[in-house]
Amino acid sequence: MTSRMAPRRRALPALLAAALLTVATLLVPALPAAAHDELVSTDPSADAVLDALPDRITFTFSADILPDQGATVIEVTDSAGASLASGAPTVDGSTVTQTLTGSASGPVSVLWRVVSSDGHPIDGSFSFAVPAASPTPAPTPTPTSAPTPSASATVTPSAIADPVATPSDTEQAASPLPWILLAVALLAVVGALVYLVTARGRGRSTGDRSAGTPGR
Known part of the structure; x- marks a missing residue:
């Protein structure tokens, strides 16, 4: 035994x-394999209010982005839907840069899509705002027959448009x-x-x- x-x-x-x-x-x-790269920050940041349209938008991700041609797409539009992007985006490691052109007034919408280091596409959106310029008041004429001083016009600056939406990154469900x-x-x-x-x-x-x- x-x-x-x-x-x-x-x-x-x-x-x-x-x-x-x-x-x-x-x-x-x-x-x-269940985790994917994510957007860390942008410049300008989401919901920022700027004095003028910047010359570029910079995206910083948690890992290197695949620089395959056509895999990175950045769309920047003004409140009327007109494109503000100039040329194709540039990928440098974990940083993506999109050059802008023209001018904008009001909310600016940004849509982005990239391919992360594990080959999985990720995307998202955010917005920032550029205030509308205040109109220049017309001078009030002074009557020549009266010795009274000219009256100054009161100008009310236009309201600043609120940003459209807060950024919403696509969340990838973890694999079971x-x-x-x-x-x-x-x-x-x-x-x-x-x-x-x-x-x-x-x-x-x-x-x-x-x-x-x-x-x-």
């Missing part, structure tokens, strides 16, 4: 180590694959433990019956 139980006891740590190694092997490559693999691995470990415990119990029962039977 002792000789038959000894190999099973020695095999138990080996099976547990193999099961844990299987879980680690399945989860370690799968977890990083790591959890499925973890569940499979845990089931394998539990199955192995149940088998060993059952086999050990059968071995003890057999030994007890053998000990109770008188020798001939």
